[in-house]
Amino acid sequence: MAKRSYFEEIQELESTWNDIQSHEIIINPPVNAELFSGCAYCIGSGGSIAIAKLWQLIFEDNHLGMAKTMTPYEFNQFDRVPDIVFLFSASGKNHDILQVFKSAALKGCKIVVFTVTANSALIRLAKSKPDQSVVIYPKVTTPKDGFLAVNSIVAMASVVGQVERSLFGQRKVEDSPVATAFKDHQDNIAFIKELNHGQAIQIISSEWGIPAGHDLETRLAESGVSPCFLTDPRNFAHGRFIWLETYRDCFVVLFGTPQSKPFLKRFIKALPEFITPYYICAPYEGLYGAVYCLTHSILIFSELAKVKALDPGRPVVPEWGRKLHSLRLSPKDTAGGDLSKTARDKRTQYPAFEMTFGGIVSDIDGTLLETENRFSGIGRDIGIEMNRLLHEGLLLAFATGRGKSALELLRNSISREFWPQIIVGLYNGTQIIRLDENLDEKLEPEWSSLQSIAFKVKEICSGIPRAELTIRQTQITVEGINKNQSAFIEQELSRAFGQGTKFMKLGQSGHSLDILPYWANKLNVLEKMNIFPKQNILGIGDQGQLGGNDEDLLGWKPSVSVGKSRPVSNACFWLGKDERLRGEQGMLRLLKAIEQVDGGFKLGIKIFDY
Template sequence: MPKRSYFEEITEMYTTWETITSESTMMTKHLSAEVLKGTAYCIGSGGSLVLAKLWEYLHEELGLGFAKILTPYEFNNVHKESDLVVLFSASGKNHDILQVFKTAIQRGSRVLVFTIAPESALIRLVESNAEKAYAVYPTKKISKDGFLAVTSTIATLRLISHFLNNIFGEEYPNFSPVQLAIDHHLNNLINWDFSTNYSTLQIITSDYGVPAGVDLETRLAESGVASGFLTDPRNFGHGRFIWLDKHPKETKVVLINTLRSQHFMGRLEKSLPKYIDCYRIDSPYDGLLGAIYCITRSILLFGELAQKRGLDPGKPDVPDWGRKVHSLRLGQRDLHTSEVPKSNYFDKYPALTMQFSGIVMDLDGTLIDTKERFGSVKKEIGEEINRLLRLGLRFGFSTGRGDSALDLLKEHIANEFWNDILIGLYNGTLLMKMSENFKHLPETVWPTRSILDSLLRPICNELKATISSHSTQITIRDLASLQQEYIQNVIIAHLGQRAQFIKIQTTGHSLDILPHWSTKLTVVEAIADGVNENILCVGDQGQIAGNDEELLKWKPSVSVGKNRPVSNACLWLGHNKNLQESNGTLALLKAIEAKDNLFVINSTKLSTVVHNKE
C-alpha cells in the first residue's frame, strides 16, 4: 500500500488541477455526443465511486438518458443491459473494473473509460476493443496517489471538465474552483472538539453536493476517523433526525449544497437546534463547477478532522485479514455474465416464445436502411413479405413518413394484398388502407401545430435545417445533436403547460413533433382481430424518446436498430452490426413460419443466422 502522507497530497491539489490542460487531455479516438446517448451505468470502486456519482448527474442533466451508479459487484448482479458503461479507475489495473469492462463489451454496451494511467491494462483493453470502447486520460504525468486517492480525484475532475468542453462546447471560467474552495476552507476551519473516538458525522447533501457527500463518507469509512451517515434533506426529515436527537454531543452535522438548493439548505440549517455542531459547505456554483468545489472542500474538511484525531489517513495500519479481503477475486461461478449456451440464447424473449397472427413494421431503419431512405426496399424483403401474406400473416406498417411510404411499399407488395394492409402514417396519427388514395383522406385537426409552425420556421432557417409541416406532424431534418436539444428546450419553454399536448421523438435522421395522442400502436390495435391475439412489432428506434419506443415495448417485439431498446423483453438483433436495419429484417422475415393457423419465429433458424454473423 502507498505510504504517502494525506496532508502532503492535499497541498498539491491546485497544482494537479493546473497540470492537466485541454491540450494534455487525450481521447483514444474522436467522440461525439451520439456515442454517449442512452441508458448508462456509472461504475467506480472505492474513491472512484464519487466520480461515478458525478457522471450519473451529468449524464441525465445533459439529456443523454437515464443513468445509474453501481459498484463493480452490483454491476455483476444486474441483468438489464445498458447502452453505455462509464468506468472510473485511477490505476487502470483494478481487477473488478477490468472484469466489468469485459462483461460490458460482451453484453454489447459501449464503454467510456476515465483513468490517469495511460499505460495501464484498462487502456490496453480499450485499444483492443476500439469499435465499442473509448478512453480519456492525461498525457502529462500525475503525482502518485496516497491511500485515499486525492490526486487522482482532482485530476479526473479536470479530465471530465475538458472532456465535456470538447464534446458539448461547455465553457468554464478561467479561474480554478479548486483554488477558490481551498481559500474558502481556510477561512472556515471547524471549531469542534473531535478528539473523542465516538464522534459520528451526519452528512446531508443536495443536488451536485451529493458526490462530495459520497466522497466524505467514503474517506471516513476507509480511514476509521469517524462513522458517517449520508442522506438528503428530506430523507433526513423523515426520521433520520432521531439519531441526532438521541446522540447530540457525539454527532456533528455537515451540510453540502450547490447554488440551486442554497435557500432550502439554509432553512434546514436554521431548523437545527443551536446546541448541534453544524458545518456548511455552500458552493457558489451549480453543475460540474459546483460539484468540483464541494468535493475539494470535503477532501479538506476530512483532512482537518483526521488531524484533530492525530491520524494521517495516508498511512493506515492495514490488518492482514483486510489485505486478504481486498485480494478476493470473483471466480467464474460468481460472474453473472450473459454467457449462455447458444441453443438457449433466445429462450427468454417473447418474440420467440409467443405465436402471433400479425406483424407491424417500421419503415426507415427497418425495411430500408437509414442511409438509403431515399432509395428502395430490397427485392428479397419484398419477396418475403409477399410469401408471408400468401400464408395468411396480416401486415401493418407504422412510419413517420407521409404518402411517400405508400409508393415505397406498392413497388414491392403485390396489389392483390393492398386492401388488407393497414398503414399508420405520421407515426400512427393517420390510419389508412394501402389501397386508399392519400389525397382523398380528411385532414386531422391539431390545434398546437400552427403555434409550433410559427415558432420553429425562423429558428430552422437560422440553423439551416429543413422543416416540413403536415396535419399531425412537424419534422425537422439536418440537425446536429446539440441543435436538436436546443430546439426541444425552446419548444418546452415557449409552450409552457401546452407542452403536455405534444410528443417529441427522435429518429435516425430527424426530429418529429407530434400530438400527445400519437402512437405507432394505433396500427397494432387496428389489425388485431381479438383481445387474445398477439401482434409482432418490429422497429429500430426503441431507445428512450426514439420513435419506436412504444412499438418495441410491445410483447412480442424485435429491434434491428443500433441503439439498445428500453425494453429488455424486446429481442435485439441490432446488437450484431451485421444484423442491423434491413439485414436484420430480412433474417427475421425468413425465420417466420406458419404453425397451427398462427405464426412463429423459428428460433433455431434465426439463431443459426445470428451466430453465423457474429
Template sequence: MAKPYATEMSKLAETFTWAATVDITPLRQAVRTAGLSPLLAIGSGGSLTSAHALAGLHQHFTGRIATVATPLEAASELIETNVTMWLLSAGGGNVDILRAANALVAREPRQVAVLCGREDSALADFCRVHPFVDLLLYKLPAGKDGFLATNSLFGFTALLARAYAVEFDEESDWILAVKTLEELLSNDSEQISVWERLTTPLWSRPTTLVLYGPSTRFGAIDLESKFTEAALGNLQLADYRNFAHGRHHWLAKRGAESAVLAFVADEDRSLADRTLRLIPPEIPLARLEIPGSKPGVALAALVAALKITGWAGTARGIDPGRPGVPEFGRKLYKLPLPRSKRIVEVDGLSERDSAAIARKTGASPKRLAALGELDRWRVALNVFHKRLLDASFAGVVLDYDGTIVDARHRFLLAREDMLGQLKKIVDSGAWLAIATGRGASVRRDLRAGLPEAMWARVLVGYYNGAEIATLDDDGAPDGTEGTSEALRPLASALRAQPELARAAVQTDRRFQITLEAKRAMQENRLWDLSHQVLLTAGYRDAVITRSSHSIDIVAPGVSKLNVLKKIRECTGSAPILAIGDRGRWPGNDYELLCETFALSVDEISVDPETCWNLAPPGQRGVAATLDYLAKLQGSGGTLKFMRGAFK
C-alpha cells in the same frame, strides 16, 4: 513512488478551476439522456465516492431513483435494461471496471455512459468498439492520482454537479457553489483554519463517529474510504437520525476511545443542534459548518473530507498519499472479477441468435425454454433468417438519424465507412433510399458524402415521407414557411399549450410539426402533452410519432411507407430491404419496419414475423447498420445477404 498527499492537495484549486470552465457539452448531453431513467452509478475505490455523488445528484435534480454499485455487484446482478448505467474510473485500467463495462454493454441498456480521465486507457478503447456507449473523456490537469483518489474524485464530482445544475435549469446554484468553493480553496481560507482547529482534539481517540445530513453525505462517505484505505483510524458513519437507532450505543460502551465529527449544513442545522446537545460532554466533538446550498454543500463536504484526511495523517504519522502498499495488497488488486454470464446458449442457439430472441421477447432463451416458449421463437427467427437470405433486394430504404448517423452527432456527416456502404448499394445497381424526419440538412450532408454521379439513383423521403425526390433535385424539400391547411389549426393549438411553449421548440413545416425539448424532461411528458392537444382539439387524422430526438406530427397520408411505394414504381414487386432504429410503436420507423424485409438497429416491434434486431450482442445504432450492410453483396443489379450472414 506515490505522490505526497500535500502535493496532491495543493492542486485542488487548479482542479476546480478546470472543472468550472472546461467544455461540458458532451457531459450535459449524456446527463440529459440519463435524466429520462433511473440510474445505477458504478465505481470502485475513490471513484465509488464519485458514484455516490452522481447518484445523489441524479436523484436530487430528476426525482428519479438512483443507486450505487461496485463493479462486482454491477457485473453479477440482473438489472433491467431501462435503467441508465454509468461507470466512473479515473484511470480506466483496473480489471474490475473493465469486466463491469463488458457485462453492462452485453445487456444493452438504454444508456451506458463512461466517465474516464484517460483517453488512451483500456476502458476508452473498449467503449470505442461499442460506439453506442457515451464515452466522456475528461483529462484532469493534476495528472494521475497518488495512492488515494483526490483530484480525480473532486474534479469528477465538480463536473457532474455543474452538468446537472446547468442542464436542469439551476445554474444559479452552480454559480453560488463556485463562489463557496473558491473561498474554501484559497490559501488563506478562514473556514479551513477553523475546521483544522476544531478537529485537532479528535485525533487523540482511535475511533471517530461521523454524523452527517443528506447533502453532506458524500463527504462522510469519502472520509470513511480514505481513513480505511490509508489506515488512519476507525471511522463509523451515520446520518443524524440513523445515529439515534442504536448506533449511539457505541458511545455508551466505548466513549473513552471515541470522538464525534459532525457535518452541519443549513438544511439540517435544527436536527444537528438537538442531536449534538445530547452527546456526553466528555467526548470530543467537532462541529463543522458546511456553507452554501446544493450542489455547493456536497462539494464543500468533499473538500472538508480531503482536508481532514491530511490533518489526521499528520497527527498519526501517516502520509495518506503514500502509506505503503503490501505485496499481498498488490496481488489482491490484480485479481480478476468472475467472468460475467454471457447470454446463455440454449440447445445450440448461437450468441447472435440468443441476443436476437432476448431482444424480441424481453426474456432470456433459458427463461423461454423453461416456459416452453423457446421453440416458437426459434422457428420464427429461422423463418425470418431464411426469408432474408433467399431474397434479392432491388433497393434498400434506411432511416437517417440513429441509423446512418449517430443521433448524438446527427448534424455531422456520416462516417467514411458508412458512406462506403451506401456507395456499394448504388454501385450494385440497386436503389438507395433515405426515409427521414429531417429536411434540407439531409440533402446537404448526403451530397457532401456521395459522388454527384450517384445522386440521381438516391431517393430521399423528407419529413417522414411528406416529400420524395432524388438527391439531385435542387427543388426539394419545399422550403415554404408555414404549415398546410390541414395542420395549421393544430400548429396554433400546440403553440397555445402553456407547458409546451415553455418546454419545447416547435418547428412548423408544410406537412410536419416537430417538437424538441428545450431541456431535460420526462420522455413521456412531451408525448403526453402533444397527444392531449391533438385529442382535445379533435385532430384524430394527424399521425404523431417519436424519433430519437423529437416528436413529429404529420399530416394525413404522410408516411415513410411512401418512400417504399416510390421505389416500387421503379422496381416493381422485387423485395426491398428496410432498416431503421425506432421499430417499436410509436417510433417513427414503426410502419417502415412492419414490412416483410425489415431490420432494426435498436428498438423492435413484438411481431415475430419481421422487425428483428440481428446485430451482434452489445451493438446498436450505426455499428449495427454497418454490420448489416457489410453482409450485402451485389448480384446482377440487386443485393443479397452473404451465405451464413447473421450466424
C-alpha cells in the same frame, strides 16, 4: 505507482478546482438532459465511489429518474439492465471499470464516462462505441494523485459541477467551496486536534454531506489510519449508539448542509456529554455543499494521519495486496455470465417468444431495408419471406415516416392479391391507408399548429448548413443533420414554445428528425387491423431508444428491435444487439424464424442459429 506526499497534494486542491471551473469541459457527443434520463447505475471504485454518490444525488435532484450507486463488483452481480450506466474513474485505467464498460456495452446500456484523463483506456473504449457512449472530461490537466485520491476527487467534482450547469442551468456560486472549506478548517483546527485522540471514527452523514461520508470512510479504510463506521443520523439511532457507549473515546464526525441543520442540532443535543462531535455544516446546498464537505473530509483525514505519524500518499503496500488488486473477474464470475452464450437461455423472458400473434406491424427504413438504401427497393429475400407469411395467413402492416414512396416500395415487393388486406401508416401513423388505395384520393388530416411550428423550424434551420426541410400536412421532416444539430433543434423548439411542446412530438429516425402532432403514433396502425384486439400483433422496428421514432412501437408487447441502439422497453427483444443481426439482415432472420402454430404464429428459436 506514483507516490506523492498527501500533505503536499492537499495544497493543490484550490487551484485544481479553479482551473477546471475556469475552462470548458469536453462532452462528446453533446447531449441534452433528456438523454440522461431513466433508470441509472452510478459506478465507481475506491475514491470514485464518493463522486458516483454525488452524481446520484444530482441525477435524482433534477428528476431524471431513479439512480443507484454501486461498485463494479455489485454491477457484475446484477443481471439487470438499466437505461444508462455512469462510470467514474479519474485515471480511466481501473481494470474493474473497464470491464464494467464492456459488460454494459454488451447489455446495450447507454454509457456515460466521467474522467479527468483525456488519453486513457476508458476513453478509447468509449470511442469504440460512439453510438452507445458519451465521454466527459476537462480540457485542462490535473495534478496526479499519490496512493489515495486527492486532487482527482476535487477535479471530478468540478467536472460534475460543470455538467450540471450545462444540462440544467444551475447557478454558479462565486465563492470557491474549496477555499471556504480550507478557511473554516483552519479556524477549527485546534478543536479537531483536541478531539482527535479516539481509537475509532464514527462518521454520520446527511443530504449533500453523504458523498463526504463515503470519502472519509474510504480514506480511513484504504490507509489503515483508523477503523471507522459510516451511517446516517436515523440509522445510527437504531442501536449503533451502543458502540459509542462502550468505547467512549471515539471521534464522531457529522457532515450536513443547511437542509439538515435543524434536525442535526437536535441530534447533537441528544448526545451524552462525553461525546463532542465535530459537525461540518456546509454553507451551501447542492453540489457546492457537497464539495465543501468533501474538502473537509480530505483535510480532517490529514489531521488524523498526522497524529499517527503516517503519510497516506506513501504507504507500504504488501505483496499480497498487490495480488488481490490484480485479480480479474471472468465472465463465469458474473451474474449474466458470457452474454453471447446465454442469449438462447434468456429468450423466454421476452413476450416476442412467449406470445402467439396473428399479425406484424413493421417499420420500413432501417428495418425492412437499410437506411442508406431506402430508395433502392426492398431486398428480394425479404420480399420472398413476406409473401410466404402472407400465403400462410399472417397479416402484415407497416408504419413509417414516409409518404407515397412507401406505398410504391411495398407494392414492388408484395403480391397484388394481398394489397387490400395490408394497412400502411404513413407520416408516423398520422395517415392510415390500405396498400390498394390511392393516396391522392384520401382526405388529409389537419394539424392546427402546423403553420406556427413550421415557421419556427424554418427559422432555426436557416442557421444550419445542409439542413433540408420538408413540410407535409401532418409532418415536418428535417434531413441532412447530425445528432447534435437535431438536439439543438429540439432545445430551440422547447425555448420557443415552452409548454406548447406538449402539442408536438419529435421522433428521430436513422436519417432525419420528424416533428409531428402530439397524436402521431405508429401504433395507430394496430386499430385498423381487422384482427386487433382478438389476436396479438408483433411490433418490429429499429429506433426504439428514447426519442426514437419507433419508441412507442417497440414499447408494445410483443416487439423486436433490429436497431443498434438499445430499446427503452426491457420487454422488447433486442435482436440488433448482435451487429450481424441489425436492419435488413436482422429482419430477414426474424421473418425466417416465424413459424405457423395452432392459433397463429410464433417466433421460433432458430432465430438464434447463426
